[in-house]
Amino acid sequence: MGTPRHWDSPPDELAAAATIAPPRGDDVLTLAPDEVKNRSLAGVFFLTFSSIINLIVGFGASLVLARLLTPEDFGIVAVGTTATLLAQALADGGLGAAMVRRPEPPTRQELRTMNGIQLVLALAICLPVAAVAALEFGHAGAVTAVMILSLPIMTLQTPGRITLSRSMRFDRQAAADTGSSVISLVATVVAVVLGAGVWGLAAGAVIKAVIATLMINLLSDGFHRPSLRGWRGFGPVLLFGVKFQASFYTFLGREQGLNALLAVSAGVGPLGIWTFTNRIFQLPSLAFNTLYTVGFPAMSNILARGQEVGPILLRMVRRAAIVGTFIFGTFAAASPKLIPSVFGEQWSDVAVIIPFCCLSTVMLGSIAVAASSYLPAVGRPGIVAIASACLGVIWLGVTAAFLPSIGVAAIGITAPAHALDTNWPCQGCAKPGPWHR
Numbered sequence: 001m002g003t004p005r006h007w008d009s010p011p012d013e014l015a016a017a018a019t020i021a022p023p024r025g026d027d028v029l030t031l032a033p034d035e036v037k038n039r040s041l042a043g044v045f046f047l048t049f050s051s052i053i054n055l056i057v058g059f060g061a062s063l064v065l066a067r068l069l070t071p072e073d074f075g076i077v078a079v080g081t082t083a084t085l086l087a088q089a090l091a092d093g094g095l096g097a098a099m100v101r102r103p104e105p106p107t108r109q110e111l112r113t114m115n116g117i118q119l120v121l122a123l124a125i126c127l128p129v130a131a132v133a134a135l136e137f138g139h140a141g142a143v144t145a146v147m148i149l150s151l152p153i154m155t156l157q158t159p160g161r162i163t164l165s166r167s168m169r170f171d172r173q174a175a176a177d178t179g180s181s182v183i184s185l186v187a188t189v190v191a192v193v194l195g196a197g198v199w200g201l202a203a204g205a206v207i208k209a210v211i212a213t214l215m216i217n218l219l220s221d222g223f224h225r226p227s228l229r230g231w232r233g234f235g236p237v238l239l240f241g242v243k244f245q246a247s248f249y250t251f252l253g254r255e256q257g258l259n260a261l262l263a264v265s266a267g268v269g270p271l272g273i274w275t276f277t278n279r280i281f282q283l284p285s286l287a288f289n290t291l292y293t294v295g296f297p298a299m300s301n302i303l304a305r306g307q308e309v310g311p312i313l314l315r316m317v318r319r320a321a322i323v324g325t326f327i328f329g330t331f332a333a334a335s336p337k338l339i340p341s342v343f344g345e346q347w348s349d350v351a352v353i354i355p356f357c358c359l360s361t362v363m364l365g366s367i368a369v370a371a372s373s374y375l376p377a378v379g380r381p382g383i384v385a386i387a388s389a390c391l392g393v394i395w396l397g398v399t400a401a402f403l404p405s406i407g408v409a410a411i412g413i414t415a416p417a418h419a420l421d422t423n424w425p426c427q428g429c430a431k432p433g434p435w436h437r
Contacts, residue, residue, distance in 0.1 A: 036168070040298045043170030047290035050174035054181045055283050061185045062279055065192060065201075066343045071272030073198045075263070076140045080147035080202060081275070096158060097244040098237045100165045101300040101377055108224065111159035116226035117234060122152040146202040150209035157213050160220030165297045173293075176215035184208035244376050246385035254392030258411070261400055270349075270408040277350045277411075280339065281357055284331040288365045291320060295373025303377050313370045320366035332358035353412030 096114045099106040106114075130148050133141035164173050184207040191200030217223045262271040295316075302309055332355035339351040375383050402410035 036298055036301045039168040039170070040294050043168060043294040043298075044290050046171040046174040047293055048286060050178040051282075051286045051289060053178050055286070057182050057185050058279070058282070061189050062276075063343065064189050066276070066347065068192050069198065069201075071269045071276070071346065073201075074272035074275045075268035076143055076198055077147075077201045077275065080140075080144040080205070096162050096237065096241055097296075097376065097381075098240040099162050100297055103304055105166065106162065109227070109229065111162065112224045112227040113230050113234060114162070114237070115155065115158045115224055116228045117231055117238070118155045118158055119152060119226045120228070122155045126151045143198055143202045146199070147205045150205045153206070153209040153213055156223075156226070157216040159224035160216040163220045164216075168294075168297050168301070170294060172219040173216075176212055176219055179215050180208045180212035183211050240379070240381070243385065244381040246382060247372070247388045250385050250388040250392055254388070254395065257392065257396050258399065261396060261403070262408070262411075265400070265403050266408060273347070273349045273408050274353070274411055276343075276347060277353050277357070280335075280350060281354060284328050284358065285361070286327075288320065288324065288361070288369055291316070291369045292372060295369060296376055299373045299377035309374060313374055316370040316373070317366050320369050321362070324362045324365050328358035328362045349408050352409045356412035 096106075096111075096118075099110070099114065126148050130145040133148070134145040135141070137144070161173065164170075184204045187207050188200050188204030191203055194200075196203070258274070259271055262274055299309065302312065335354040336351045339354070340348045343350075371387075372384050375381060399410050402413065406413065
């Protein structure tokens with residue numbers, strides 16, 4: 001009772017406590033090593049299967065939407081996508097990541113307080129941005145105002161996602177994500193076919209937020225009414241959460257910086273090409289996305305039991321590299337012929353960008369999967385954020401230099417250049433000893 005709390009300790013002490021302290025009954029993560037392995041494998045299966053269903057439905061939806069909408073329409077939606085990405089980051093419980101990795105399970109009141117803090121932050125972001133966008137930026141601003149309504153709705157998922165992540169119940173998370181995605185995509189396509197245009201895409205974001213929130217709360221331990229009781233004691237939890245989420249926000253800044261660069265330098269059309277490229281690239285990205293989701297809670301359980309993670313990290317890198325080479329290589333080879341024939345010649349520039357994105361992902365992804373699981377689990381999430389920031393600076397700078405001369409193809413051609421700057425943070429992961437520091 002008198003020992004320091006896990007989330008109040010500095011990073012080095014956290015790592016030492018995680019690798020040395022044995023489990024003690026109900027006060028620590030209680031999953032046995034075999035159970036961690038089984039739930040990790042089950043999580044990869046369920047999340048991959050869920051993503052495949054989402055992509056099949058998404059592929060059909062994209063096929064319809066690409067015929068009914070223009071690159072300019074997708075460019076307008078790209079502006080509102082910032083709100084959706086921010087909502088997803090908050091709803092995933094990132095600010096409460098310390099509750100996932102700490103030994104002691106969070107109490108119901110802690111989950112309510114965490115959710116209350118996130119809801120206040122969401123409203124503080126949502127209301128001013130929606131008002132300014134709707135009043136000052138015309139049609140694109142109005143679409144953004146509708147999409148950003150998903151932000152406070154999705155934050156109500158936070159307690160449930162924290163609980164499911166701690167117990168590694170990825171099957172339930174997959175069910176909620178798949179159900180909400182399929183329902184929202186069907187609703188979006190129906191709305192666009194009926195003549196709603198770009199407003200159908202905006203409404204789809206809100207529908208997805210509502211359905212996902214309902215399902216997460218039903219499949220976890222119920223709804224936790226947001227509260228601000230005891231919020232002053234959440235400083236250390238929020239500090240770790242900010243560091244944990246910093247890598248996402250650097251990613252968000254990089255993506256929106258690239259969107260702004262394209263919109264200002266080349267126009268809304270090329271921005272729509274890049275937005276559609278991101279949608280298509282979700283298909284091969286399945287190779288790594290599930291590993292990112294499973295890796296952090298699995299690594300937290302492994303470290304809490306004092307297991308040596310060096311061999312585990314090396315296996316992750318090797319297997320991810322093998323799988324990634326096969327999947328991304330095949331997709332890159334097929335895209336130049338496949339994309340124009342399926343989606344139409346107006347999307348032929350997408351086929352120019354994708355092969356280079358596949359190359360950079362193979363170079364980066366296998367190492368990034370291991371690093372992004374291990375580093376936050378030992379209390380060093382800031383290193384991942386630094387790497388992501390470096391990536392953004394290099395990619396944006398090189399793209400800006402080549403964009404005037406070769407057009408939207410510069411995004412793809414310069415993509416391999418940024419893979420080199422994200423490998424350095426985890427060089428120590430493969431060496432003997434760092435997980436014992």
